[in-house]
Amino acid sequence: MLARGVICRLAADVPKTSTHNLPQLARLFQRVAVAHNATPITYKSAPSSVYKLALVETRRLYATSGTTKKPATKTAAKKAPTKKAGTRGRKTTAKKAAPKKKKVKKVLTEEQLVKKKQAEERKKIAELREKALREPRPGPTTAWTVFITELGQESTVFSSVSKEASERYKNLSAAEREHYNHLANKNKAAAAARYQRWVLSHTPEKIRIANLARAQLKRKLKGTYKTRLNPPHTSKIQDDRQVKRPMTPWALFMTERLRSGDFKDISQKEAFGLISNEWKALSAAEKKKYENESAENKESYFREYRQTYNKDATAA
CATH class of the missing domain: 1.10.30 (DNA Binding (I), subunit A)
Incomplete structure (x- = not known):
């Protein structure tokens, strides 16, 4: 009964905000009571003495526990750059790239x-x-x-x-x-x-x-093969699919004259000379026939070239 009364009085004197410390007050009261049991105190004065000591100790604990520490503000402290070992007191300078050596152009001899x-x-x-x-x-x-x-x-x-x-x-x-x-x-x-x-x-x-x-x-390779007229694998491949180039008006006239048979038993050089003179003697109207035929052949050439080779002819 005595202990219960002391605890209630202690709880009444402690501020309302410290009710969460009641278990701690009870433990404190027990320690104080045990300590005073070892000293000679009269029966009547024992509760008051114990109460006073417990009250003083409680107020001291409340005062210390009531002080709240301010939360430490988080400051982003800049970390000092760490120096590598062995570079203290030295100025670090960027290494300059070594200049590229210019290649000296080798002069070749005449034989080389x-x-x-x-x-x-x-x-x-x-x-x-x-x-x-x-x-x-x-x-x-x-x-x-x-x-x-x-x-x-x-x-x-x-x-x-x-x-x-x-x-x-x-x-x-x-x-x-x-x-x-x-x-x-x-x-x-x-x-x-x-x-x-x-x-x-x-x-x-x-x-x-x-x-x-x-x-x-x-x-x-001309002249390298003395026993042959043409070097091997240099003669034109005969392919009927190849598109023939269009003939010029002069070439059409010359082919027509050679096929006529008028120049039989005449050398090629002499025949070309005679045909050339005939071409120059033709009038503009007579030449128009061969010019029109040449233009038609040219159009046909470009058309067939694209169909055969899948690309346009660069020149006729």
Whole structure:
């Protein structure tokens, strides 16, 4: 009963805002009571003494607990830049890029220039040969080549056979010559079929580029093959799909005159001279015929060129 009364009095003296500290007051009262039990206090004065001590201790605790700490304001403190170890007291400067060394152009000697030019020419020829394509070999297509081929197959040394080949060929009978002619014609037909299949295996555009490359190769390799009129794989590929260039009025007139037969047994140079004089003697009305035909051929050329090669002709 005594303890309950003391607690109630303590609760009455404590401000209303500190009611949440009642459990703490009860524990404090117990400690104070235990402490005073060890000292000689009279019965009547014991509650008052205990009450006073508990009240003083309670007010002290309330005063300390009532002081609220201000929340620390969050300040965005700027962090000082961290210095790398070993750079204290030193000024850090950006490393300058080393200037690029200018390439010194090497001066070639005359011999080196010649070799360089030859290497470029070989490279150009190799590129042209790749564009020019390679047609299939026709094989033996004459009686003589068929005869030589048979002799080569019978003997291991072809050079020794070729020495006596002409004599043996001259001594052939009519039946034997007819036999070799028959084989040659058969081979010629087979070679023509192979050639046509090879041409059709490429597009008209590819054949056109091949013919342009062959014309350049023929000029570059002229004189390098003494035993042949044309270097190998430089003759024009025969393709009926190719679009023919339109003829000029002068070319139309010249073709017409040559086909007339008036210049038979006349050299080409003399014939051209005579035809040129005839062209100059024509009147404007007579030339108009060939000019109109040339204009029509030109329009037809541009139309067929686009249909065949899927692009427009740059020039006629």
